[in-house]
Amino acid sequence: MANSDAIVGWKTITFGCHILEPGNAANFRTGDWRSQRPVVDKEKCIKCGMCWVFCPDMAYSQDEDGYFVVDLEYCKGCGICAHECPKDAITMVPEEG
Amino acid sequence: MIPEFEKFKGFKAKNLPKDEPLSSGHRACQGCGEVLALRMVMKALGKDVIVCNATGCMEIITSPYPHTAWKVPWIHIAFENAASVASGVESARKVLARKGKIPKKHVDILAVGGDGATGDIGLQFISGAMERGHDFLYVCLDNEAYMNTGVQRSGCTPYGAMTTTSPPGKKSFGQVTWKKNVPAIMVAHNIPYVATASPAYFLDLMNKVKKAALVKGPAYVHIYSPCPTGWGSAGERSIEISRLAVETKVFPLYEVIEGRYIISRKITKPKPVTEYLKGQRRFRHLDEDHIAYIQRRVDAEYEKLLRLAEMG
């Protein structure tokens, strides 16, 4: 978990080693962990939201049309969404490279 | 009769809270069932909560300095004492509110620990907190071993499971004892509310967590949490396995409200345990006899549960 953000000095380290900025883990893009990513077939999608409910990384959000869209900055490619989709609308596709 | 439950309408799929008290960017493994369960717990509780977290996977993956995935106040002290820390927070806020130093508005106090932190090294601490009757809720995220330190067995490791300290070998077949029934220990403390939950049944889970928070006094929710890394299962199957655990009666869902057992989901056409065990490398070494024993025991435990529910 080497993290260049942690390079602080004893004079500048936070008091008591507390972290004062809530939710700043969002600065860490877990998206580059994945070897496959979900692709949604909008024809099949019924906007039930199960993909959003079952994502351990909170990577889904709903767009204006009601479709659930994955944030590739954070998606780890676990495949739960594809596995749980009641309409098999999601396919896991290998990442290139 | 818990008066707070009368007014509670429950979460429905269409009115699920959109807020995420946990942020993306946490370092959980791909397909981690535990962080998914934790996410559901936090969505049920909302923003007015103080979290006391035991050492373990959830603590480690959400708080690597200088990052925190927590958008609510959170404290971690040590492995076994989440319940004691929560007792301290609860006592402090009681006094401070009484003296007018903080607003009297209610804030939920949540203690979170894994199966080891709760039922093994932390058993004394949760017992004390429950007996003293603090107004807090304890959520145990049970991934059935000491996962964070590398998959060593705990008291909650199921019969026959392979872990690094209960490995199958020439002289042993893995975990030789049956899973410790921590919810039953909590029921024995006569606390108002005890429940079990599985992330596959997310509405049930969130409603139980919310009810636990509404209780004035101590409450306990035990949540089944698949660990693909430790169980040797596919990450994508974490929810499927959470469902199979319930459908095979391996992990029954129930509530105990003021000592009365209420089964959340009666399994009338159970699937055989073999469907649950397959696809998890931790059970792959088991032979027919072991599996038959597991089936017998699962059936017997479920019968016991039905009888407890009948006692009403």
Add this chain to the structure above:
Amino acid sequence: MSKRVGIEVSIAISEAVGLARAEVIPAYPITPQTHIVEHLSEMVANGELDAEFVPVESEHAAMSCCCGSCAAGARTFTSSSSQGLSLMSEILYIPSTMRLPIVMVVANRALSAPISIWNDHQDIMVQRDIGWIQTFAENGQEAVDLTLHAFRVAEDRNVSLPMIVNIDGFTLSHVIEPIELPDQEEVDKFLPPFKPRYKLDPRRPITMGPVGIPEVYTEAKVAHDKAMKKAKRYILKAWNEFEEIFGRRYNPVESYRTEDAEVLLVTMGSISETAMTAVDAMRDAGQKVGLLRIRLWRPFPGQEFRKAVGKTKILAVIDRCLPPGALCGPVGAELRSLFYKIPGAPKIFSFVAGLGGRDVTVERFEEIVDKARQFAKKRPRELYEVIGVREK
């Protein structure tokens, strides 16, 4: 107006904690601290103290509960001893680096094995490195005053470190002494309400107790160490303020008849009073002997100690614990480090006395001074000598 009463020291300490308006008291009983926590729970039950008394199920739970309560912003107090203090060990290192100003009174007692309920300093010496500020009381008045001082210092926003006040178990905890108990108005003037720099509150969510990855751990510990060193200034300042309000003066190191001393005894805690009697006796017999009493143990007041030694050439240091296999006891070791290679440094001889409740008498102090003089002429074979041990 303060009142002078004959009161058991434990009870007086509880009264001090009450005057300090402690808010959360998680406590587990252990001999000889029991009267402190019993009286506190009585005070809460009678409505004399508006606090939550949390009767936890072990000392480990007590200290864990203290961490939660202090982090949530309440003035927090507990007390323990010996085995109980050891049980808290895992947790003790945590609130100090996390800067949680918990106050604890430790009734010093020997450690098992063999199990002993009687007084020595093993229990606290084992916890030497936990990073808490630590003081030692010599008598009941000091026990009360140092307890009030502890809340003031620990919670000072420039300090924000937990603090321990050591009192000798039974020897102090269970004796009745004449003690001046300050009145509430005076204490309120000395001790303002607790205003933590950070606390657990949904209005301002923070994360306390994250993972200290290698990139940051050293800096976290150094920051703590620096805070300890910086704390001395505020410890002394608080003692000045204490004198202004209550009229009693406290220093990190106290000198007794040291002006032209050839030998200085060095003690901590209640045996200091016996040592003073011994010094008087020896002075009457014509010996040039004096006494240094260390009141502030952590952060160690090196400057003040060196100044107090002055030109004296022989120190006879008494440790009240015996770490097997160590070169000498902790106080002896600290002083040897302090004076290492300092020009004009005194010769330092270590003695161990008063283990497991064994009395350290005036005669023993005279014996120690004699031995120190002998050792100054001919170096002893061992680096320390146990006083008052029977061979057969």
